[in-house]
Amino acid sequence: MKIVHLCLCGPYNDDWGYQENIIPKYNKKDGYDVAVITSVFINSTKDEGYEQVSPGEYFLEDGIKVIRIPFENFFITKIAEKLRVYENLYEKLKQEKPDLIFIHGIQFLSICDVIRYKRVYPEVKIFADNHADYVNSARNFISKYILHKVIWKSGIKSLVPECEKIFGVTPNRCDFLIEMYNIPKQKVELLVMGADSERIDFDNKDKIRKTIRKDLCLEDDDFVLITGGKIDEGKNIHRLIEAINEIADNKLKLIVFGIPSEDMRDIIDNLSISPHIRNIGWISSNDVYNYFLASDLAVFPGTHSVLWEQAVGTGLPCIFKKWEGMSHVDVGGNCKFIGEGNVKEIKTVINGIYNDTEKYCKMKEIALKKGVSYFSYRKISRRAIGNKSIES
Numbered sequence: 001m002k003i004v005h006l007c008l009c010g011p012y013n014d015d016w017g018y019q020e021n022i023i024p025k026y027n028k029k030d031g032y033d034v035a036v037i038t039s040v041f042i043n044s045t046k047d048e049g050y051e052q053v054s055p056g057e058y059f060l061e062d063g064i065k066v067i068r069i070p071f072e073n074f075f076i077t078k079i080a081e082k083l084r085v086y087e088n089l090y091e092k093l094k095q096e097k098p099d100l101i102f103i104h105g106i107q108f109l110s111i112c113d114v115i116r117y118k119r120v121y122p123e124v125k126i127f128a129d130n131h132a133d134y135v136n137s138a139r140n141f142i143s144k145y146i147l148h149k150v151i152w153k154s155g156i157k158s159l160v161p162e163c164e165k166i167f168g169v170t171p172n173r174c175d176f177l178i179e180m181y182n183i184p185k186q187k188v189e190l191l192v193m194g195a196d197s198e199r200i201d202f203d204n205k206d207k208i209r210k211t212i213r214k215d216l217c218l219e220d221d222d223f224v225l226i227t228g229g230k231i232d233e234g235k236n237i238h239r240l241i242e243a244i245n246e247i248a249d250n251k252l253k254l255i256v257f258g259i260p261s262e263d264m265r266d267i268i269d270n271l272s273i274s275p276h277i278r279n280i281g282w283i284s285s286n287d288v289y290n291y292f293l294a295s296d297l298a299v300f301p302g303t304h305s306v307l308w309e310q311a312v313g314t315g316l317p318c319i320f321k322k323w324e325g326m327s328h329v330d331v332g333g334n335c336k337f338i339g340e341g342n343v344k345e346i347k348t349v350i351n352g353i354y355n356d357t358e359k360y361c362k363m364k365e366i367a368l369k370k371g372v373s374y375f376s377y378r379k380i381s382r383r384a385i386g387n388k389s390i391e392s
Contacts, residue, residue, distance in 0.1 A: 002033045004098035009105025011050050012038035017285030019193045020104040026381035028064055035065040035096050084108030093117045103128035111155040118162040129167040133176045148180050156181045167191035172325020193306050194375035195313025200289045212294035216278045226295035228257035229305045236302030236341045241271040243346040257283045292316050301341045313375030317363035334367035
């Protein structure tokens, strides 16, 4: 079977650890012929923002074909980019002849080319997902009432009857589909983001833990917290660092990874001048799993990122900021939630776990028993294409 993944809602970086990278990877491992059609934009690894690469076709190391297509040139460039109108998408689909199309993100105007293809080739199955919610989208009048309620909704309305399922990758993103676009509830299903099972080296966990802790001058009996990602103000990582510095326990340490935004750089750098903090900068998506294995507790006191699901999928107990519609990361007691996310509250929740060994051990047991299985991308990739057989 030929599967084409469409990643046309934003940038796409080869071999990163995002959902649009890992689901195609496991589809390929399951024996399918896989291609990705995406834009010419990638996330910058040097700073915030995007970089542009050349259009064209090439293969990744695992044999997945990547096709990068530009925006339509008869539009004003900024308009084509904003509305995501792509050149020759229909022709590229005809070239690849997919049996199944998976759309990562449904907010692009060229979705009409996908609908056209389905109507010409009705035997093709289409699945799609949504990564938009009220936190990252529809936050002003133009975005909510023009882009989402008019432009995106018009294309999505036509997609619905042609689509098997439209997944929300979190519960609140399922709600967004129903409330914003009036998609029937029976068409919407939760498909969680997860962890790249193959990259988590549980067999060598002890060795990885010792090596990383030695490199970071951490003792084996230190209680190590970890946080990171795109460090902007909304992530509240500066407040977490403040909390650890105020607790000032010699055995309590915090690893921080990632690149701070411009407005947070000096704040994070200054707070990290502390014996309790290990600020290690940017690390690759594959290395993130090793640092999770070397840690005892992940703490994410702000807005959501894919690292939440990756941490749970690594079997790591966690602390998260409580957001409506984000309860899926709790698989039965593996995590604790904070409300406001201020320094005092962060300190209270961390101390409640750190000073209660029985509570921590119970969280860890549940995280390993339930979190690793539920958030395994090997299984998620099969659910994504309607394969109900989710055994390893």
